Amino acid sequence: MEYLLDHYKNPRNYGSLQNPDITHEEGNPSCGDVIRIDLKITDNKVQKVKFTGKGCAISQAAASILTDMIVDKDVDYIKEINKDDMLSALGVTLSPVRYKCGLLALKVLRSGVHGIKNWPGEEE
Amino acid sequence: MEKHKVALESLDPYRIRNDFPIFERKIRGKPLIYFDNAATSQKPKSIIEVEKRFYEETNANIHRAVHTLSYESTVLYEESHKKVANFIGAKNWREIIFTRNATESINLVAYGWGLHNLRKGDEVLITIMEHHSNIVPWQMLRDQKGITLKILDIDDEGRLKLDELPRLISERTKLVSVIHASNVLGTVNPVRHVINEAKKVGALVLVDAAQSIPHIPVNVTELGCDFLVASGHKMLGPTGTGFLYGRYEILNEMEPFLYGGDMIETVTIEKSTWNELPWKYEAGTPNIAGGIGLGAAVDYLNRIGVEKIFKHEREIVGYSLERMSDFPWIELYGPRGNDRVGVVLFNISGVHPHDVAGILDEEGIAVRSGHHCAQPLMRRLGMDIAVRASFYLYNTKEEVDKFVEVLREVRRLF
Ligand SMILES: Cc1ncc(COP(=O)(O)O)c(C=O)c1O
Numbered sequence: 439m440e441y442l443l444d445h446y447k448n449p450r451n452y453g454s455l456q457n458p459d460i461t462h463e464e465g466n467p468s469c470g471d472v473i474r475i476d477l478k479i480t481d482n483k484v485q486k487v488k489f490t491g492k493g494c495a496i497s498q499a500a501a502s503i504l505t506d507m508i509v510d511k512d513v514d515y516i517k518e519i520n521k522d523d524m525l526s527a528l529g530v531t532l533s534p535v536r537y538k539c540g541l542l543a544l545k546v547l548r549s550g551v552h553g554i555k556n557w558p559g560e561e562e
Numbered sequence: 563m564e565k566h567k568v569a570l571e572s573l574d575p576y577r578i579r580n581d582f583p584i585f586e587r588k589i590r591g592k593p594l595i596y597f598d599n600a601a602t603s604q605k606p607k608s609i610i611e612v613e614k615r616f617y618e619e620t621n622a623n624i625h626r627a628v629h630t631l632s633y634e635s636t637v638l639y640e641e642s643h644k645k646v647a648n649f650i651g652a653k654n655w656r657e658i659i660f661t662r663n664a665t666e667s668i669n670l671v672a673y674g675w676g677l678h679n680l681r682k683g684d685e686v687l688i689t690i691m692e693h694h695s696n697i698v699p700w701q702m703l704r705d706q707k708g709i710t711l712k713i714l715d716i717d718d719e720g721r722l723k724l725d726e727l728p729r730l731i732s733e734r735t736k737l738v739s740v741i742h743a744s745n746v747l748g749t750v751n752p753v754r755h756v757i758n759e760a761k762k763v764g765a766l767v768l769v770d771a772a773q774s775i776p777h778i779p780v781n782v783t784e785l786g787c788d789f790l791v792a793s794g795h796k797m798l799g800p801t802g803t804g805f806l807y808g809r810y811e812i813l814n815e816m817e818p819f820l821y822g823g824d825m826i827e828t829v830t831i832e833k834s835t836w837n838e839l840p841w842k843y844e845a846g847t848p849n850i851a852g853g854i855g856l857g858a859a860v861d862y863l864n865r866i867g868v869e870k871i872f873k874h875e876r877e878i879v880g881y882s883l884e885r886m887s888d889f890p891w892i893e894l895y896g897p898r899g900n901d902r903v904g905v906v907l908f909n910i911s912g913v914h915p916h917d918v919a920g921i922l923d924e925e926g927i928a929v930r931s932g933h934h935c936a937q938p939l940m941r942r943l944g945m946d947i948a949v950r951a952s953f954y955l956y957n958t959k960e961e962v963d964k965f966v967e968v969l970r971e972v973r974r975l976f
Pocket of ligand 1: 600601662663664665666693695696741743744745770772773792793794804935
């Protein structure tokens with residue numbers, strides 16, 4: 439909890455990029471959470487990443503934690519981060535109704551970078 | 563209502579809790595504190611038993627067969643309509659139509675009455691305080707029939723601006739559809755006044771009593787409304803139950819909403835005629851066990867006394883408001899007066915409502931966070947979402963204390 443709240447109160451990589459190579463925004467309409475991620479990609483690597491957003495502590499802290507996870511990583515690495523990786527990176531056990539909050543940032547990232555709209559095993 | 567009543571004895575929520583098996587449930591090892599009663603109420607054992615017994619001893623379809631079980635089921639199901647009729651002061655039990663929920667009841671009026679009686683240029687008046695269920699069906703009629711939807715506003719405290727009524731109601735007004743008690747603010751609206759104004763121009767009135775019927779005594783004959791809708795599941799009854807009250811003459815004239823079995827008298831390939839009330843509006847096999855359970859819920863409420871329940875809730879809501887207003891970081895919405903049911907809407911400064919609800923849940927406290935199916939009202943109040951605690955007969959001040967303690971913990975964490 440403390441870890442998550444620290445990321446919420448002092449978000450890492452918060453803000454926007456000047457000339458991002460990729461910028462993507464999505465939200466959870468049911469609760470109003472929104473996250474936008476800007477990326478600068480060089481040699482297929484995430485050179486810089488910034489996010490902005492509004493919503494609950496979980497959705498915003500998850501964006502902070504996730505952006506930290508991908509700096510300097512190969513863009514293909516993003517595809518490999520699955521739901522469980524994301525949820526366990528939060529450092530708390532979420533109740534299933536909050537999964538959507540915890541997964542929003544990853545959804546925005548997968549969709550923005552690779553155009554992947556669905557989670558594995560979930561069809562359109 | 564009797565005028566010279568001796569002071570009402572208080573109800574004992576601790577004794578009442580014993581009737582509700584769910585309170586044996588632990589949430590993460592903690593006792594359940596259920597403050598989401600505006601969404602649906604918990605169910606007493608007696609009602610669960612009535613449904614169970616029906617399936618074990620009586621189960622059969624109604625109105626269909628000469629055999630004993632079918633006869634008994636029919637009697638029980640009709641009996642339940644009579645209980646609901648008595649409960650709300652309807653003169654004739656045939657004025658009670660069982661539905662799945664309040665939403666279906668409103669749709670029944672929109673389709674059965676509105677679609678056939680409203681014309682381009684006619685007006686339906688609702689308020690900004692409505693639940694989506696009392697907005698969207700009228701938007702459907704606006705789009706299909708070209709009627710105009712008029713909206714009565716609220717003041718900053720969350721009370722209807724009654725002085726604007728004369729300007730909004732005219733000869734063109736054919737229906738006024740108004741929420742009795744707000745599921746968001748707890749405000750109890752002076753529907754009697756609204757009905758009187760509507761009657762002056764001959765408009766019909768629908769009262770959305772989903773949040774009043776479970777909590778305050780309501781009498782349709784005294785009110786003089788034409789329609790009234792409620793949810794059985796918010797008044798201790800089974801899920802999948804609700805009802806519509808409609809004045810006999812109007813229901814008799816109206817067109818059916820759903821067509822098919824049980825709602826017909828005769829069918830030839832050319833033409834069909836409709837069954838008598840209320841079956842004309844209860845097409846197909848209804849929720850028989852649920853309907854019988856709803857009758858048992860009415861019995862339970864009568865046994866306790868709705869006035870006592872209202873008094874108890876006022877105490878709980880008064881106590882909550884008093885405790886919560888000690889903290890400047892709690893924003894409270896809604897009127898401060900006594901004209902409200904057991905609903906408290908609030909936010910904690912700087913904390914997202916879902917996080918507040920999430921932390922309360924960690925401690926076994928069930929509240930609702932969101933827009934509460936009333937987005938226009940929330941927008942009018944200048945917010946997107948908020949936390950709602952809503953009480954019922956089994957809630958205690960001790961639970962409120964625990965709740966306030968957790969709110970302080972939320973504040974400390976953030
Ligand atoms: C005022 C009001 N009207 C209508 C409804 C809809 O009730 P139901 O869900 O039973 O259709 C609700 C329930 O939330 C309500 O609070």
